[in-house]
Amino acid sequence: MNHSLPLVDLPINTKAIIQEVLSSAFHLNLLELGFNKGKMLQIERKTIFGDPICIEMGSARIILRENEARTIIVKPCKY
Amino acid sequence: MKNIYIVGNPNSGKTSFFNAITGLNQKTGNYAGVTTEKKSAFIKNQFQIVDLPGCYSMYFKTLDERVVVNELVHNKIDLVIYVIDAINFQRATLMLTQILDLNIPTIAVVNMIDELEHQGQYLDLALFEKTLKIKTFFCNSRTKQGIDAVKSYITLNIPDKSLHLRNTPEFLAQMNDISPDFSYQDWITHILTTQKNAILDEMKRIDLISRFDETEYLYHLCIKKNKKGIIHREITRKIDAVAMHHFWGYIVMFLMLLGVFEVLFAVAQFPMDLLDTFFADLSVWVKERIEIQYLRNFIGNAIIPGISGVLIFIPQIVLLYMINTFLDESGYLSRMVYLMDFLLKKIGLSGKSILPLMSGNACAIPAISATRTIPTFKERLITLVTIPLMTCSAKLPVYTLVISLIFPLKYQSMILVGMYGVSLFLVVLFSAILNRFLKTDEQSSLIHDIPPYRLPTFRNIVISIKNAVVPFIKNAGSIIFITSILLWFLASHTFEHNQLESSEINQSFAAQIGHVIEPVIRPLGFDWKVGVGLLTSFIAREVFITTMVSLYSIDSDTNQEKIIDILKSPLPGESSPPIDFSTGMSILIFFVFSIQCISTLAAIRKETNSFKIPILLFIIMFFIAYVASFLVYQVLH
Numbered sequence: 001m002n003h004s005l006p007l008v009d010l011p012i013n014t015k016a017i018i019q020e021v022l023s024s025a026f027h028l029n030l031l032e033l034g035f036n037k038g039k040m041l042q043i044e045r046k047t048i049f050g051d052p053i054c055i056e057m058g059s060a061r062i063i064l065r066e067n068e069a070r071t072i073i074v075k076p077c078k079y
Numbered sequence: 080m081k082n083i084y085i086v087g088n089p090n091s092g093k094t095s096f097f098n099a100i101t102g103l104n105q106k107t108g109n110y111a112g113v114t115t116e117k118k119s120a121f122i123k124n125q126f127q128i129v130d131l132p133g134c135y136s137m138y139f140k141t142l143d144e145r146v147v148v149n150e151l152v153h154n155k156i157d158l159v160i161y162v163i164d165a166i167n168f169q170r171a172t173l174m175l176t177q178i179l180d181l182n183i184p185t186i187a188v189v190n191m192i193d194e195l196e197h198q199g200q201y202l203d204l205a206l207f208e209k210t211l212k213i214k215t216f217f218c219n220s221r222t223k224q225g226i227d228a229v230k231s232y233i234t235l236n237i238p239d240k241s242l243h244l245r246n247t248p249e250f251l252a253q254m255n256d257i258s259p260d261f262s263y264q265d266w267i268t269h270i271l272t273t274q275k276n277a278i279l280d281e282m283k284r285i286d287l288i289s290r291f292d293e294t295e296y297l298y299h300l301c302i303k304k305n306k307k308g309i310i311h312r313e314i315t316r317k318i319d320a321v322a323m324h325h326f327w328g329y330i331v332m333f334l335m336l337l338g339v340f341e342v343l344f345a346v347a348q349f350p351m352d353l354l355d356t357f358f359a360d361l362s363v364w365v366k367e368r369i370e371i372q373y374l375r376n377f378i379g380n381a382i383i384p385g386i387s388g389v390l391i392f393i394p395q396i397v398l399l400y401m402i403n404t405f406l407d408e409s410g411y412l413s414r415m416v417y418l419m420d421f422l423l424k425k426i427g428l429s430g431k432s433i434l435p436l437m438s439g440n441a442c443a444i445p446a447i448s449a450t451r452t453i454p455t456f457k458e459r460l461i462t463l464v465t466i467p468l469m470t471c472s473a474k475l476p477v478y479t480l481v482i483s484l485i486f487p488l489k490y491q492s493m494i495l496v497g498m499y500g501v502s503l504f505l506v507v508l509f510s511a512i513l514n515r516f517l518k519t520d521e522q523s524s525l526i527h528d529i530p531p532y533r534l535p536t537f538r539n540i541v542i543s544i545k546n547a548v549v550p551f552i553k554n555a556g557s558i559i560f561i562t563s564i565l566l567w568f569l570a571s572h573t574f575e576h577n578q579l580e581s582s583e584i585n586q587s588f589a590a591q592i593g594h595v596i597e598p599v600i601r602p603l604g605f606d607w608k609v610g611v612g613l614l615t616s617f618i619a620r621e622v623f624i625t626t627m628v629s630l631y632s633i634d635s636d637t638n639q640e641k642i643i644d645i646l647k648s649p650l651p652g653e654s655s656p657p658i659d660f661s662t663g664m665s666i667l668i669f670f671v672f673s674i675q676c677i678s679t680l681a682a683i684r685k686e687t688n689s690f691k692i693p694i695l696l697f698i699i700m701f702f703i704a705y706v707a708s709f710l711v712y713q714v715l716h
Contacts, residue, residue, distance in 0.1 A: 025521075026522065028284060032135040032287065033526060033528070047417065047420075052420050054323065059198055060167055060528070062529065063413075063528075065525045067522070067524065
């Protein structure tokens with residue numbers, strides 16, 4: 001499981017590294033909150049509806065909708 | 080006068096810092112031309128300190144952020160105090176580098192350093208100062224540690240001569256057709272004056288990515304590990320395991336809101352009863368001691384009800400703002416955004432609509448301003464027009480009074496909770512309908528920070544209550560007081576006689592006005608007195624009660640002085656009390672729907688920058704209110 005995938009498909013509690021943030025209407029918002037190439041993150045939890053999702057990145061916790069999470073391409077870590 | 084601006088990310092503890100440095104001597108107002116609340120304070124007549132809204136970068140997306148950028152670029156600023164939340168150090172330094180590039184004199188304040196330490200890290204302050212060449216302080220707004228150091232620094236060191244000029248960022252220098260002296264300031268001004276477009280967005284992106292490298296470097300340079308355990312994070316984790324749980328989270332939220340309402344009614348009732356009894360006794364006491372009839376009536380029926388009409392609302396306002404501040408500052412509101420976003424999205428709202436809708440329970444006007452944090456126009460508009468349906472602190476006393484008139488005591492609080500349920504249901508219904516009809520090309524998004532749980536400080540709660548109560552007494556209070564006197568005059572005078580006997584109220588000015596509208600409202604079960612009440616409640620909803628009391632107390636011969644007792648006892652010559660069950664229900668329903676508040680309409684006009692929306696909204700809601708009340712009355716009667 002070492003190929004890139006959109007953040008939305010990443011299993012919960014799996015560490016991954018951001019490969020790319022695709023351009024979108026909310027690209028700048030994501031950048032401002034620290035979503036950028038090379039950052040490590042994981043999905044902490046999802047609501048019962050599967051959306052929004054709660055991301056843990058460094059000491060920050062941020063909620064995103066599936067839509068936004070689709071534009072973040074990540075690669076799961078081996079460890 | 081020196082201008083000092085406090086800037087920082089949302090949830091960075093910016094406002095706590097502002098409260099700690101200024102204390103109670105704050106003023107609230109608005110920024111020129113917009114309804115964004117401006118909080119400022121003067122220190123020793125030397126400085127004006129302004130608390131700008133929270134912002135992540137100079138590339139604004141919401142209207143509040145635009146205000147921040149506009150102020151930073153266009154105002155004469157002597158100093159920016161940039162507040163950094165230590166646990167979000169990298170994110171916070173992004174906007175700091177932008178402000179430094181604007182060449183505004185800046186000092187930094189690092190807040191919540193204890194939380195960073197609890198995460199097993201610390202900040203090398205000296206290295207940070209040396210790298211960015213700005214004076215930096217550690218502060219703890221809770222314990223006020225470091226606040227005095229900042230205060231004495233700003234008194235001694237402004238204007239700061241040590242400003243280190245930064246070069247124009249590379250991405251601007253590399254632009255071909257731009258003059259060499261095009262500064263970062265010019266660039267931001269350009270963004271403020273130009274329509275959003277793809278080229279600008281691409282340049283903003285390049286800028287942010289290069290700044291990201293700078294903040295990443297700063298982070299690895301200045302944030303170091305120590306060997307302490309991870310304490311604070313664990314607590315937040317443990318609470319969230321329940322509070323954000325996909326099942327228990329909703330249960331907790333439901334119980335929490337239920338508890339909030341219980342507190343609101345059970346606790347507020349006590350001081351309200353006390354005030355009511357006090358003013359009733361005062362009125363009797365005064366009436367017994369004044370010989371001159373005219374003066375006795377004026378003081379007993381105009382002045383005292385006027386004052387009590389203002390004061391009686393204060394307990395509920397205080398509690399409402401206390402609860403709102405608590406939910407917001409503790410961080411729980413962000414969890415509500417998370418839990419509710421999916422459902423709200425379905426009806427055209429955003430998770431971010433939670434805060435405006437919740438504060439709509441206090442007052443629609445600040446709530447309408449709070450919609451500015453919602454980035455898309457459609458979601459913002461739907462939130463904005465549904466806010467007046469919420470049970471604001473002015474509707475609440477009307478509900479409380481009418482319910483206590485027509486329901487037995489043991490059902491009263493249940494019915495009141497039911498009223499909240501009804502308004503919530505209507506918000507959902509109206510949003511869903513509007514969502515159907517409004518079309519948009521805008522991409523809706525939710526990107527929201529989840530801060531760690533923090534215990535709100537007593538100071539912050541007191542200041543937010545003070546900032547709500549003082550304007551209430553000044554604005555709404557004076558209107559209520561004046562209306563009360565005016566109504567007394569209208570109800571006890573007529574063309575022929577200077578002063579009427581109490582039994583002749585039916586010939587007064589007020590009655591003449593009331594009789595004109597009576598045919599229209601008769602089918603709703605309202606007599607002319609309720610009609611005058613509806614007219615005056617347009618100034619502010621709670622004036623309805625003041626009106627009812629003035630009109631009925633002049634009319635009744637009884638010795639009853641408590642509001643409830645006056646309205647419960649039948650008028651002379653009649654068998655049933657003035658407000659019976661069917662009329663009471665009709666009044667309740669009318670108040671649920673109609674936008675009986677001119678300030679709310681003014682706020683909507685300002686926020687939407689359109690006359691059409693508030694006028695249309697008023698007419699539609701009035702029509703719905705009329706029809707609903709008509710049906711309720713005709714069925715029950």
